[in-house]
Amino acid sequence: MTLNGKICVVTGGASGIGLAIAKHFAGAGGKVALADIDIEGAEAAADELGQDHIAVEMDVTDPDAVQRGIDKVVDTFGGVDVLVSNAGVQMVKRVEEFEYAEWNKIIAIHLGGAFLTSKAVLPHMYRQGSGTILFMGSVHSLEASALKAPYVAAKHGLLGLARTIAKEGGSKGVRTNVLCPGFVKTPLVEKQIPEQAKDLGISEEEVINEVMLGETVDKEFTTVEDVAQTALFLASFPTNALTGQSIVVSHGWRMD
Template identity: 80%
Template structure:
């Protein structure tokens, strides 16, 4: 699987899953633009990948910031071949405890961010007659869990957005797919363990073994490497035979 110099934008790419995918894309010959709200972290991460990679300032909830970031990539490389919309946050509480501001923040980063970045890159992909858009969904794009209403709603929304763009962009050479990981033990997930233990009245061990890993086949967390391998497979897939789909990476938690 080789990216052959393709230009790849990864939002939220300065750390965690996004950075692991950035490393995988760079190793496969891609030129990576790491777009992150923390521009210093984005530049540091890009520098660590070697020559030819960019760190770009981008708040994915702000249309002008998204456009400026994409314009910087176009100015540097003249094209964009792969977009991975990965930026995201999590808040854990019951529906009635969420404020509207909190709801909007979670949904905006995940879903508005995917829309705005797609809107910014699609004209370039259509002009060149090719492109791949990947969304970082979740098993929660297809399932629901307690305490995560805005996250689950946003992740479900990504499926609709991906399928719509697949329909609109197919004849123009653009495909879209959604990566749906299970629980990946990043700081984002580690933070949820004590929060869910408190809200569900369970021990932290019970949260891990029953809530997070209870439906897996081997009681194992999905790894960032698992997700990165999947992203590279989708980024290098050669045709529209695989578009508008969700690829679940969850140790058997969700089976389709």
């Protein structure tokens, strides 16, 4: 799988899944813009990747910041071929305990960020007649878990947005898919373990083995490398045969 100099934007690229995807894209010959609200982290990651890669400061909930970031990518590289909308946060509470501001924050980052970054890159992709957009969904794009109402709602919404863009962009050479990982042991997930244990009244070991990994075939967490390799496959896929799809990467937790 090769990207042959394709220009790739990865939001949330300074760490975790985003950084793993950026590394795989760079290793496959892509030119990567690591977009992150943590500009220092993004700059350090871009330096690690090498001279063909840049850091872009971006708050994906701010339309002006998103447009400035994509403008910088286009000014630097001349276009955009691949967008990975990956930036995300998580809070674990029951529905009645969520503040409306917390709900809005999670929806704005996951779903609003996907919309704003897509809106910014699509004119460039349409002009060149090609492009790939990947949304970082979740198994929670396809089913629900307790304590994650805004996250689950946002991840479900990504499916609708991706399929709409796939319909609108197909004749213009743009395809859109949603990556749906299971539990990936990033700091975002590790933080949830004691929170869920407290709320559900069970041990942290039970949260891991029953809540998070209970439906997998091997009791293994999905890794950032699992997700990054799948992202590279989708980014390098040559035709519209794969568009508007949800691709589950979950060690068998969810089987469609």
